[in-house]
Amino acid sequence: AQSVTQLGSHVSVSEGALVLLRCNYSSSVPPYLFWYVQYPNQGLQLLLKYTSAATLVKGINGFEAEFKKSETSFHLTKPSAHMSDAAEYFCAVKGNNDMRFGAGTRLTVKP
């Protein structure tokens, strides 16, 4: 069965610093992987998705993620954090009929 694990429930960075949010997956078949962002009192918004076309995936708001099969990882990065990036981030893998989410990582950006 497919699943994802997010390492670190809270990450704090300074404005302008690198953002790195970690996600490892488990899947018996080639996975479809996603990163979603959730702002307070809002629904989840898709940042990017991996569907095997390219290992480096670029998303919205300057985020990108690299699929590494050897490490079973799909970490999310952004070179320079902005205050508006403060939110909850969820990694997810497509299951048979559902999306399976990690527990989430709350990103705090300090001025």
Added chain:
Amino acid sequence: GAGVSQTPSNKVTEKGKYVELRCDPISGHTALYWYRQSLGQGPEFLIYFQGTGAADDSGLPNDRFFAVRPEGSVSTLKIQRTERGDSAVYLCASSLDGDGSYNEQFFGPGTRLTVL
């Protein structure tokens, strides 16, 4: 509307009561999903509709939970004899298609259910 909408945005009820949560998917989306998000957790799958039929209800926690989508568009999640443990945000999502495809799921803002 352009996105997935859910009503009500907040629902407070008493233990033992019955509640209905509504989801309006994006027009033309045949697949509809319900998830439950507890505090500090990621969303957990409840049920998936392809058209009018529940193609997968394996995530429903027990028989107090039921969902319908009679005309293949709007869906209602129904919870009988609510318990305090049912308190969570209930999220609805829709996509163009389901069935193992990687079509993006578009999420609504959720309904926050509080059972006192």
